[in-house]
Amino acid sequence: MTLFSELPISPVILKSIKRMGFEEATPIQSGTIPLSVEGRDIIGQAQTGTGKTAAFGIPMLEKIDVKSPNIQGLIIAPTRELAIQVSEELYKIGSDKRVRVLSVYGGQDIQRQIRAMKKNPHIIVGTPGRLLDHINRRTLKLENVQTLVLDEADEMLNMGFIDDIESILKTVPDTRQTLLFSATMPGPIRKIAERFMSNPETVSVKTKEMTVENIEQFFVKAHEREKFDVLSRLLNVQSPELAIVFGRTKRRVDELARALEIRGYMAEGIHGDLTQAKRMSVLKKFKEGRIDVLVATDVAARGLDISGVTHVYNYDIPQDPESYVHRIGRTGRAGRTGMAMTFVTPREMNYLRVVEQTTKKKMTQLRPPSSSEALEGMQRTAVDSLKETIEKNNLEEYKVLARELMNENEALDVIAAALKTLTKEPDSTPVEITPEKPLSSKKHGGGGSKPYRKDDKKYGNRGGNRSGGGTASKGGSKPYNSRQRPATRRPSSSRTEG
Numbered sequence: 001m002t003l004f005s006e007l008p009i010s011p012v013i014l015k016s017i018k019r020m021g022f023e024e025a026t027p028i029q030s031g032t033i034p035l036s037v038e039g040r041d042i043i044g045q046a047q048t049g050t051g052k053t054a055a056f057g058i059p060m061l062e063k064i065d066v067k068s069p070n071i072q073g074l075i076i077a078p079t080r081e082l083a084i085q086v087s088e089e090l091y092k093i094g095s096d097k098r099v100r101v102l103s104v105y106g107g108q109d110i111q112r113q114i115r116a117m118k119k120n121p122h123i124i125v126g127t128p129g130r131l132l133d134h135i136n137r138r139t140l141k142l143e144n145v146q147t148l149v150l151d152e153a154d155e156m157l158n159m160g161f162i163d164d165i166e167s168i169l170k171t172v173p174d175t176r177q178t179l180l181f182s183a184t185m186p187g188p189i190r191k192i193a194e195r196f197m198s199n200p201e202t203v204s205v206k207t208k209e210m211t212v213e214n215i216e217q218f219f220v221k222a223h224e225r226e227k228f229d230v231l232s233r234l235l236n237v238q239s240p241e242l243a244i245v246f247g248r249t250k251r252r253v254d255e256l257a258r259a260l261e262i263r264g265y266m267a268e269g270i271h272g273d274l275t276q277a278k279r280m281s282v283l284k285k286f287k288e289g290r291i292d293v294l295v296a297t298d299v300a301a302r303g304l305d306i307s308g309v310t311h312v313y314n315y316d317i318p319q320d321p322e323s324y325v326h327r328i329g330r331t332g333r334a335g336r337t338g339m340a341m342t343f344v345t346p347r348e349m350n351y352l353r354v355v356e357q358t359t360k361k362k363m364t365q366l367r368p369p370s371s372s373e374a375l376e377g378m379q380r381t382a383v384d385s386l387k388e389t390i391e392k393n394n395l396e397e398y399k400v401l402a403r404e405l406m407n408e409n410e411a412l413d414v415i416a417a418a419l420k421t422l423t424k425e426p427d428s429t430p431v432e433i434t435p436e437k438p439l440s441s442k443k444h445g446g447g448g449s450k451p452y453r454k455d456d457k458k459y460g461n462r463g464g465n466r467s468g469g470g471t472a473s474k475g476g477s478k479p480y481n482s483r484q485r486p487a488t489r490r491p492s493s494s495r496t497e498g
C-alpha cells in the first residue's frame, strides 16, 4: 500500500486530496502517478471504481501553471454526465491550487459555455461532439494543451467516436502527453490507441478477474415474457438501497420505468432522447434517493460514480462483455460491496458464457423468487422500517394512541396490523412491455474480435453482434433464505454535486 504522501505530489494538491478523505492510493494511482508526473504516455487499465479519475487527474493538475491563462489540460469523456462528474472531481483535487476546470457538453447553452471559456479555464472536460463544435467556432483554443486524457478510452476509440476524436486531436500539439484510461481495453482498440501516443507505457492492474471481487454476480434464466415479474420480485426480495436496471433500447427503458412506477416503485428512466435538463434532474433525484430505481441504457454504464448503488440488474443481457463489465461496475465501487443480476433468455445462454470467458468469472444461477418469497421480502422490509422507527425513539406523541389500541386489542394483533399496513404487498397490476428479440445466436464472432461499431454513438445503443460460442451449462441455484443485500449501508452524505 502506498500513501499519497509517498507519491510525487505537491503539498497544495495533497491538502485537497486529504480533505477528500483519501489517504492510501489505489494500485492504479500508485502505478501511474509517478510515470505520469515524469511525462510518459500511459495506457492505464484497472477495474471499475478503483480511482482512475484521480490517477489521471492528479498528475494533470500537478502540471498546471495557474498563472497562465491558457488551456493546458483536455479530458474527453463519452457522455455528458461523465464529463460533469470528472470535472467536479478534478475541481476538488485542484481546489487548493485554484485550478480552473470547465466542462462543456451537448444539450447545454453554447453561449453560456463560450462566456465561461472567457474566464480562462486551465482544464476543459468535454464530450467529443460539443468539443468539435467549439473548435469549429474557434471558441476553444487547444494549442497550449500539454496533457490529453481519454477517459473510457476504448469507448472513445470505438468506431462511432474515432472520427471526432481524430479531428479534435489534430488541434492539440503533437508534443502533448497522452493518457488513456479504462476498465476494459480490447486488443484491437489498444492497437488504435497506440497510433495516438508516443512510446506508451501500459499499466494494467492485474487481477484474476476483470470485475471487482466485491460484486456478487448472478444470472437469472427467464423467458422474455417472464422478465418483468421476475424483476419486481427480485426488487421485493433484495430490497436495494439504490438500484440501476439496464435495458437494451430507449423504448425498453421508457416502458420499464413506467411499468415499475405502475407497480409502486420509485423509478425513472434515463437515456439519450431525453433533454439534458431531464437527464440531470433524474440523476440528481437518484443520487438524493428520491427515486431508488434508475432505469437506463448504456448512457449510464460508463464511469458514473454514484455512492449507494447496491444492485445492478441487466434486464437485457448486454451485447458485449465490455458493456457488462462497465454496467455492473456501477456498484461495488471504492471497496464497497454490490450485487449484479443478469437476465438471460434460454436462447441467449451462449452470450452469458462469452461474458464469463471475458471476465474470467462465473456467475451463480439465481432461481427467480416465488410470489410468496416476494411477499416475505416486503414483510421483512416492513419489520426493518418499524425497528428503525423504534430506534429513532421519538414516539412520545404516539404513545397515548398506542395505549388506547392496546387496551382494546391484543398487542400481537396491533403489531401485526401495523406490519400489514406497512407492507407494500406485491402488486401484479398488468403492465405492457414490448418483447425484444433475443440476441441472435447464429453468428459467433468470438468476443471482441470483430470491429467495433456503434449505431448510436452518443447513447451507447450498440448495433452489431459480437457473440462467441459456448454452450449452456447448469449452475447451482441459490435459495432465498435471507434478504439479499450487500453488507454496506449507504453513507449519510451521498455525492450530489449536480
Ligand SMILES: Nc1ncnc2c1ncn2[C@@H]1O[C@H](COP(=O)(O)OP(=O)(O)OP(=O)(O)O)[C@@H](O)[C@H]1O
Binding pocket: 021, 022, 023, 024, 025, 026, 029, 046, 047, 048, 049, 050, 051, 052, 053, 054, 182, 183, 302, 303, 304, 305, 329, 333, 334
Ligand atoms: N485513493 C482513494 N481512496 C479512497 N477513495 C478513492 C480513492 N481514489 C478514488 N476514490 C473514490 O473512489 C470512487 C471511484 O473512483 P473513480 O470514479 O475514479 O473510479 P474509476 O476507476 O474511474 O471507475 P470506472 O471504471 O467505473 O470509471 C470515487 O468516489 C472516488 O472519489
Ligand SMILES: [Mg+2]
Binding pocket: 052, 053, 151, 303
Ligand atoms: Mg472512471
